[in-house]
Amino acid sequence: MLMYELARSEDEYMSLAEISAAQRVSQGYLEQIVIPLREHGLVRGKRGFGGGYKLARPADRITVGEIVKVAEGPVAPVKCMHEDFSDHDCPDDCRARLVWEKVGNAIEGVLNSITLRDLIEGASHTGKKEDSNSE
Known part of the structure; x- marks a missing residue:
């Protein structure tokens, strides 16, 4: 929300009151x-x-992944993927962990491929603008 509004305002400073209202x-x-x-x-x-x-860098140089990592921490779809989770708390033969690592990496990949510029221009995760006339 905050980053989206700052990206829309380009190089101009915006007050938190303005962002709050918007x-x-x-x-x-x-x-x-x-x-x-x-x-x-x-x-x-x-x-x-x-x-x-205002944004510290141009909107096309800031990814959604960076914002999520700062606001929420690393992407971890399950508890055992969190950085502060001890390996000894997970069974040695936990086969699901590899699956969850792949899921987490895929999520990070998508988030890191979308920039603030993409968001304000209405681009999808593919980096292409969405056609508002398509069904």
């Missing part, structure tokens, strides 16, 4: 999520009149 989400929530985005170099902030936030 996305119909609380400003308090935006204040919480903007901190890690700034710390990880995805957004840049400016105080004072005309200030707010």
